[in-house]
Amino acid sequence: MEKRLLIQQVNMNGRIGTLIIEKGRVAKFDSSEVAPGLEDSVWNARGMLLLPAFRDAHVHLDKAFPPDRWISRTPVSSILDQFQLEKELLASCKNRRKELAVRTLEAMLAAGTVEARVHVDIDPDIGLSHLELMLQLKEDFASRMAIELVAFPQQGLLRSQSTPYIREALRMGADLVGGVDPAGVDRHVELSLHTMFELAAEFDKRIDLHLHDPGHLGVYTIEKMLEYSAEAGMKGKVTVSHAYGLGEVDTGLVAELGSRMAGEEMDLATSVPIDTAMPPVPLLAKQGVKVSLATDHTGLDAWTPYGHPDILRRGRLLAEKQVWNDDLRMASVFQWMSNGSLELKAGDTADFVLVHALNAPHALAALPRRQLVCKAGLPVAGALWQGKSNDNAWNNIPERSESPDEYDSLFGDYR
Structure with a gap:
């Protein structure tokens, strides 16, 4: 019989049983x-x-x-001023960029994130x-987290004359073409989008556009993106x-x-976001x-001073x-921060998070520590993780954390 991993007494969306894993x-x-x-x-x-990994x-x-x-941080009057402020403030952190990025990745993993799309200036x-x-x-993190890289011209694709740099980034291995506000930053919706889609076609890459432009200007930009997408196949x-x-616009239009x-x-x-309007997610x-x-x-x-690496938060x-x-609407949130349902099925990649919680709505409300x-x-991470991610790693993982969650008293005999 082929070697398997059996995780016993796991709560899968309300059912207690054994999860059997073979070849990942x-x-x-x-x-x-x-x-x-x-x-x-x-x-x-x-x-x-068990929750699907994030x-x-x-x-x-x-x-x-x-x-x-x-x-x-000081107040600014425009996004262009914000760009300049960011450059000035980050200059003092230049020598610690790798340290800070690694620290962020470890924090994301500890919170249950195993896939990320990273925008790179x-x-x-x-x-x-x-x-x-x-x-x-x-x-370095490939065995623990799947990372996509977006070649992102933060200062504006046209405004900063970054097209040749984005082209070289795609040659080097960036996965997506990025962009920002074709109207508000680049000041030329058509040319900005044309350049992005041209680069994507040249390198057979996907596109991910930062769009901060407000109201009908943002709507117009999405309409043009739809046209370019259809024309470019x-x-x-x-x-x-x-x-x-x-x-910021009429819900009928949205x-x-x-x-x-x-x-x-x-x-x-x-x-x-907490400081501006956001798309009506349920309607979309x-x-x-x-x-x-x-x-x-x-x-x-x-x-912002309010960022946090926990996507469950x-x-x-x-x-x-x-x-x-x-319960129904609280549980529905998980579909937007994972690639699967609340139940893993036969054939699914075994990407998951284990927490002390009674069900998905409880996990959303309580934000329990990610145990594994x-x-x-x-x-690959979590309070019980022993720092090894190989076939023998499960042999060394304790069944109970030395630092119990705030809500552990709710769990009775299953602990």
Whole structure:
């Protein structure tokens, strides 16, 4: 018999049973007793809840400030002023960029994120230095986290004359073409989008555009993106990030645009902002738009002092903003921060998180410590993780944390 991993007494969306994993994939979830083979690894979850591992759809690893000192931020009057402020503030952190990025990745993993789309700043001043670092980290973390890299011209694709740098970034291995505000920053919607789609076609890459432009200007930009996507045959290869303007116009217009986005399979990534309008996620999802949640900021940076690496916390913020207090809608949040349902099926990659919680709504409300974070059936982070991610790692993992969760008293005999 082929070697298997049996995780016993695991709570899979309300059912207690044994999760059987082979070659990094789910073989079966069995609610009856499963007798282990001589070669099998066995671990007892003691009733812990299994959640699908998380995906962060939009994050920056090259913008974090050090945690050991306060860097003051000052008010600005425009996004262009913000760009300049960010450059000035990050200059003092230049020599710690790798340290801070690694620290952020470890924090994201500890919170349950095993997939991330990382936007990497590129412009004539910094060249490709940030990308070189992120390519190295992508390789270093490959066994623990799947990372996509977006070549992102933060200062504006046209405004900063970054097109040749983005082209070189794509040659070097960036996965997506990025951009920012074709109207508000680049001042030329058509040319900015044309250049992005041209680069994507040249290198057979996807697109992810930062869109902060407000109201009808943002709507117009998405309409033009839809036209370019259809003309370029890029259905399913375009993402719009933020799209604040969709939260500032009539819901009828958003519903109509959402139907068009769904038809072209254009994705939306939102960080659930607290300081501006945000797209109406339930309405867009109802129209068939694929929505993904993102942290965007993972700590104190030039844009906000309120960032956090925990995507589950971001999911709770969405539920709070929508005033979702019932189980059904609270549980629905998980579809926007993972690639699967609340139940892993036979054939699924065994990417999951184990927590002390009674069910998914409880986990969303309580934000319990992630006890184990697993990628392809191997532990890669969490309170119980022992720092090894290989076939023998399960043999060394204790069944109970020495630092219990605040809510542990609720779990009775399964602990």
